[in-house]
Amino acid sequence: MVGKRRIGVIGNSLCSEETVTLAEHVGREIARRGAILICGGLTGVMEGAARGAKQANGLTVGILPGDGVKEANPYIDIPIPTGLGPARNILVVRSSEVIIAIHGEYGTLSEIAHALQLRIPIVGLQTWDVSEDIIKASNSLDAVNKAFTILKKK
Numbered sequence: 001m002v003g004k005r006r007i008g009v010i011g012n013s014l015c016s017e018e019t020v021t022l023a024e025h026v027g028r029e030i031a032r033r034g035a036i037l038i039c040g041g042l043t044g045v046m047e048g049a050a051r052g053a054k055q056a057n058g059l060t061v062g063i064l065p066g067d068g069v070k071e072a073n074p075y076i077d078i079p080i081p082t083g084l085g086p087a088r089n090i091l092v093v094r095s096s097e098v099i100i101a102i103h104g105e106y107g108t109l110s111e112i113a114h115a116l117q118l119r120i121p122i123v124g125l126q127t128w129d130v131s132e133d134i135i136k137a138s139n140s141l142d143a144v145n146k147a148f149t150i151l152k153k154k
Helices: 017-032 045-055 085-094 106-118 140-153
Strands: 006-010 036-039 060-064 078-081 098-102 122-125 134-136
Touching: 006 017, 006 045, 006 085, 006 106, 006 140, 017 036, 017 045, 017 098, 017 140, 036 045, 045 060, 060 085, 085 106, 098 106, 098 140, 106 122, 122 140
Parallel strands: 006 036, 006 098, 036 060, 060 078, 098 122, 122 134
Antiparallel strands: none
């Protein structure tokens, strides 16, 4: 292991407040345990997770689809503009040691597919049920517990 552990949080940019709150709880717990939060850096699940991590003094990285850092949500410490549009999803996955997928639409589904292909473990919280390899979580704390259990085995 080199440095801090990296947990990716993926999910849609347009979602309910309930989903954003769920992501916030996940982000906060990730930061409390000392891991870096990796996400797509935009709104919705990504912003909720980053906000939660910042509430616990965590470090957040946003791998952005566009060319500028200004598109990042205000809770991103390290914005990485890629200019790749949705193709940046592979970078979010590749940068993470484990993924927590929260809800999500087709962008999230593509990230799940990349993670499955690359054998990066996925913990699913109310998300796509497309593979038995997705480890189901019942709530935000369960999701983070499962992610850290996976990290301990690596």
